[in-house]
Amino acid sequence: MRILGIDPGSTATGFGVVERVEGRVIHVAHGTLRPPRGLCLARRLSFLHASVSEQIRQHGPEVAVVERVFIAANPRSALVLGQARGAILAALAAEGLEVGELAAREVKKAVTGTGAATKAQVQSMVARLLDLDAEPPSDAADALAVAICRAHMGRLAGMDLRGASRRRRRPRSVSSLRGAR
Amino acid sequence: MRILGIDPGSTATGFGVVERVEGRVIHVAHGTLRPPRGLCLARRLSFLHASVSEQIRQHGPEVAVVERVFIAANPRSALVLGQARGAILAALAAEGLEVGELAAREVKKAVTGTGAATKAQVQSMVARLLDLDAEPPSDAADALAVAICRAHMGRLAGMDLRGASRRRRRPRSVSSLRGAR
Numbered sequence: 001m002r003i004l005g006i007d008p009g010s011t012a013t014g015f016g017v018v019e020r021v022e023g024r025v026i027h028v029a030h031g032t033l034r035p036p037r038g039l040c041l042a043r044r045l046s047f048l049h050a051s052v053s054e055q056i057r058q059h060g061p062e063v064a065v066v067e068r069v070f071i072a073a074n075p076r077s078a079l080v081l082g083q084a085r086g087a088i089l090a091a092l093a094a095e096g097l098e099v100g101e102l103a104a105r106e107v108k109k110a111v112t113g114t115g116a117a118t119k120a121q122v123q124s125m126v127a128r129l130l131d132l133d134a135e136p137p138s139d140a141a142d143a144l145a146v147a148i149c150r151a152h153m154g155r156l157a158g159m160d161l162r163g164a165s166r167r168r169r170r171p172r173s174v175s176s177l178r179g180a181r
Numbered sequence: 182m183r184i185l186g187i188d189p190g191s192t193a194t195g196f197g198v199v200e201r202v203e204g205r206v207i208h209v210a211h212g213t214l215r216p217p218r219g220l221c222l223a224r225r226l227s228f229l230h231a232s233v234s235e236q237i238r239q240h241g242p243e244v245a246v247v248e249r250v251f252i253a254a255n256p257r258s259a260l261v262l263g264q265a266r267g268a269i270l271a272a273l274a275a276e277g278l279e280v281g282e283l284a285a286r287e288v289k290k291a292v293t294g295t296g297a298a299t300k301a302q303v304q305s306m307v308a309r310l311l312d313l314d315a316e317p318p319s320d321a322a323d324a325l326a327v328a329i330c331r332a333h334m335g336r337l338a339g340m341d342l343r344g345a346s347r348r349r350r351r352p353r354s355v356s357s358l359r360g361a362r
Contacts, residue, residue: 042245045267046274049230064223075252075259082263086226087271089264093227 002028004061004097005147006052007139010084011035013048014139017059018130020151027130029059030140045087052091064092065150067142068101102146110152111145183209185242185278186328187233188320191265192216194229195320198240199311201332208311210240211321226268233272245273246331248323249282283327291333292326 007014017028033051035044056064066089069081092099105115112125123141127134129148136144188195198209214232216225237245247270250262273280286296293306304322308315310329317325 040274040280042270042274042280045271049271049275069260071256071260073256075254075256078256078259079250079252079263079266082260083267083270085260086264086267086269088267089223090226090230090268090271093221093223094230099221099223 001063001151002059002061003147003150004056004059004064004092005067005143005145005150006064006088006092007067007142007146008081008085008088009139010044010080012139013052013084013088014137014141014143015052015055016136016140016144016147017055017061018144018147018151025129025148025151027132027144029055030136030144031055032137032139041083045083048084049087049091052088053095056092056095056097061097063150064097064099065146066092066099066101067107067146068103070104100150102149104142107142107145107149110149182244182332183240183242184328184331185237185240185245185273186248186324186326186331187245187269187273188248188323188327189262189266189269190320191225191261193320194233194265194269195318195322195324196233196236197317197321197325197328198236198242199325199328199332206310206329206332208313208325210236211317211325212236213318213320222264226264229265230268230272233269234276237273237276237278242278244331245278245280246327247273247280247282248288248327249284251285281331283330285323288323288326288330291330 002017002019005016005018011034013033015033016030019026019028033048035047039047066085069085071078089099108117108122109115111129112121119138122145123135123138126136126141126144126148130144135141183198183200186197186199192215194214195211196214197211200207200209214229216228220228247266250266252259270280289298289303290296292310293302300319300322303326304316304319307317307322307325307329311325316322
């Protein structure tokens with residue numbers, strides 16, 4: 001099973017791909033998606049959507065797991081993060097992946113032993129667990145940690161996006177529409 | 182100039198297309214996009230993204246205007262609305278449209294004469310302005326009102342999504358990526 005982990009953000013979105021092979025979890029790829037500065041909001045979101053689709057086609061995961069949002073005190077930052085998540089989640093579903101969420105705290109606890117782990121602790125543990133030569137950048141390390149966590153769970157564990165999660169179902173058409181007159 | 186107005190929402194997204202012809206604004210189409218119930222979050226967002234793209238291909242607008250967010254007191258609802266906006270804005274940019282935003286209050290004031298207009302007042306005025314046989318549903322009426330408002334503005338007026346708004350620029354590739362080892 002090949003798993004794509006994502007840590008969504010409007011300026012930097014981390015991703016990490018791992019594969020579970022006979023009980024072991026192996027590193028496939030990781031990176032950070034950064035919409036070019038100077039693009040307008042809509043084009044930055046379109047960049048995220050297209051980049052996530054590109055990574056899926058390149059690495060072929062069957063399952064995606066996204067870091068669940070810690071609800072910020074500030075509605076403005078919740079809106080900005082929501083916009084990035086929306087563009088990314090739409091791409092995951094359009095590519096036919098099973099999509100789930102895991103809380104950052106649970107992931108940290110599973111990977112480092114404590115839900116209050118620092119970014120440096122996550123980077124260090126991810127590098128050790130995946131036998132990497134160097135520590136991944138922070139956003140990518142968070143994404144790899146989510147993917148590792150999912151790899152150690154059962155098929156349906158941690159899958160708590162609401163509603164059915166059917167694979168390969170393409171969206172249907174518009175429900176109500178009035179044509180040109 | 183053909184204009185697509187959008188009133189984004191996670192359960193119902195209104196859209197309206199109008200055309201400016203020799204100083205007059207003419208109705209082209211309107212409707213409501215409703216992700217089927219029972220789909221998971223990612224699939225609902227993918228439905229919105231695909232449905233918006235479909236409307237653009239069907240009606241061929243060059244410009245899109247999205248109702249600007251009234252920031253809710255509640256970060257949870259800001260996140261939910263942000264996710265819908267993210268999926269929609271990504272689709273608008275991917276289709277190469279010029280994308281702008283207009284505040285609901287300004288739109289209501291321009292269309293009905295008061296920024297505090299009720300939904301019914303907007304529906305009624307939109308039907309009159311576009312010479313429709315029946316009042317459009319509320320979300321579609323809001324979307325048509327945004328499009329009408331944009332149609333009466335100059336080429337760059339109301340375009341306040343931050344950064345450059347270049348047409349037909351496809352997103353570039355990933356900025357930092359580490360391949361499989």
